[in-house]
Amino acid sequence: HGENIKETQNLIHQSKTIFEACMVYKNLFFKGDILEPSADGWNLYEMKASTKVKDEYIPDLAFQKYICEKNGIKIKNCFIEYINKDYIKQGNIIPNELVLQEDVTGDVNQIDDIEENSEKYIKIIEQGEPLEISISKKCNKPYECPLKDECRNNLPEYHVLQLTNWRKYWELFEDGILDIKDIPKDEILSSDKDQVIKEAVDENKIIINKDKIRxxxxxxxxxxxxxxxxxxxxxxxxxxxxxxxxxxxxxxxxxxxxxxxxxxxxxxxxxxxxxxxxxxxxxxxxxxxxxxxxxxxxxxxxxxxxxxxxxxxxxxxxxxxxxxxxxxxxxGLFKNFDYYNPIQKGRYSLKAVLPAITGK
DNA sequence: GGCCCGATGCGTGACGATCT
DNA sequence: AGATCGTCACGCATCGGGCC
Missing domain, CATH: 3.30.420.10 (Ribonuclease H-like superfamily/Ribonuclease H)
Structure with a gap:
């Protein structure tokens, strides 16, 4: 990105609005969406394809701001640009109506751990091995972890995270009950569906509620x-x-x-x-x-x-x-587990149901 | 990546019954 | 009469699952 970094410096000196501005500080680098000159300082814009402003966007801007300021570029305001999902196209797109803007300067300014986090993360990258991190709700938040499946491969084939009541299954999981078979018989599974899932695993059989199907x-x-x-x-x-x-x-x-x-x-x-x-x-x-x-x-x-x-x-x-x-x-039948084959592992998509019924 | 929906369960507020 | 308690319904946020 050497060329972009140079060009960014160039345009900064000319006080021009810069798209995809690139900047470096030590071993940190960012390519921002828009850097815009204003009366005293610059504004940073982060364009999102999302229809709402999410908390996880804020550290991104804080990181950009941190590098800018280390380069002597003063950042005045930070904005998230996002999509107005209620916009109805009529003729030419009206950009100001399609794209909404939120000033998140206050939130960005509250973040003060960029330096220490950056060092921490770079160490992790450099060590080349993923950290030992236990399975938790964080596997999906704010984004799904790319190693999620890999971690879960180490769980029993029929594990509690395949149940439907997530509050319950995290509780079981944290108590060290990983295998559906190990859930005590007298454990109350508040959800009927989870009862079906457990019964199917315990007795290794397909469960069919003929009345419901009829x-x-x-x-x-x-x-x-x-x-x-x-x-x-x-x-x-x-x-x-x-x-x-x-x-x-x-x-x-x-x-x-x-x-x-x-x-x-x-x-x-x-x-x-x-x-x-x-x-x-x-x-x-x-x-x-x-x-x-x-x-x-x-x-x-x-x-x-x-x-x-x-x-x-x-x-x-x-x-x-x-x-x-x-x-x-x-x-509906499959969602209610009126027909349930343990190989569905708690799922009822076509992809899970078809092999459960046809065997292929 | 996104949207939408249903299930879940928490918090809240309305209401009536009971207590002080 | 006012305070307190319990129940219930409802709104809500969250999650996870579907679909593309």
Whole structure:
């Protein structure tokens, strides 16, 4: 980054706004997002793709500020720039509405351990070996640790962290109960699901709640419509009438199974760059009919996509509402552990459920 | 990386019953 | 009558899981 560092110094002397300013102090280096001259001193901006300001962004700015000041650059204010998730694109993007700003100078100034932490972290990097750190909630916070799986490989195959009630399982874990088998029989697992998980492990068997499954099947109304959307989302909306990170459906698959178990398949795939939603809605309305259960896996996803479509294309509102009311969630049975194979290890995604049922 | 949802359990406030 | 206690419902933050 030698060239960038030199160019940064250059632009500082000219009092210009600098994008990706680079600076060095001792063995510390940063590349900041924006360094902006102001009346007396400079402002630092950190651009985030997130829709809110998070605590973990603050030390980043404090680190940048520390290096700047060691270079004799006085930092006046620090800002986080983040995305306004309520922004609706209409025509050209309006940057000032898409991007929100929060002055975090006060929070940044409260951080005074940059020097000692930097030394500490560099030592860790230089020693080349990961630290001995015990498994805890911190494995996921504020970011998931890249060594998470590696650590958990050393746990029993069926370990308590696979239970669903996290307060309980951390409690067990901290008491040294790592294996689900070692949970005492009289230990009250407040959650019925955790009872199922333990029973399945203890008795090494698949647990099937036939009544619940029968009820589920009785709810189904033919014809059955198996629906699955594919979506994409972008921080900066690309279509009018859409928001940051809004999931835009561009493809669906629809299998229709009638009373005689005859199956027909329809699908939709967007063409080219234009907004796929209007055409998708026309096709879906035609193909999904007006009666019969609509079966999805994990309905929150499909419902939220459909609800947004209704908001953005109000003329389809009643058709979408009807469709939502027909939705039945196939994941529900697995979420409730009405069918549970111990090899699912507490999970109920398609990826866990399919091998549990088909054996492959 | 992001969003959304459901489960969980804590804190709070309303309410009624009981105590002083 | 006012204080105190217990219950209950609800809001909330958090977590973890799904989806992409």
């Amino acid at each position: 009820n589920f099947l009785n709810k189904l109304q033919y014809s059955l419509y198996y629906l699955d959307f594919e979506t994409f989302d972008t921080a900066i909306p690309i279509f009018d009438q859409s928001r940051p990170y809004q999931k835009i459906p561009f493809q669906y698959s629809l299998h229709i199974q009638d009373e005689n178990d005859k199956v027909k398949h329809f699908d939709f795939l967007a063409q080219r760059e234009k907004d796929p939603r209007p055409e998708l809605l026309v096709r879906l309305e035609k193909e999904i009919g007006q009666t019969g259960s609509v079966i999805v896996f994990n309905k929150t996803f499909e419902i939220s996509v459909l609800k947004k479509l209704a908001e953005d294309f109000p003329k389809y509102e009643s058709f979408i509402k009807d469709t939502i009311s027909r939705i039945i969630d196939l994941a």
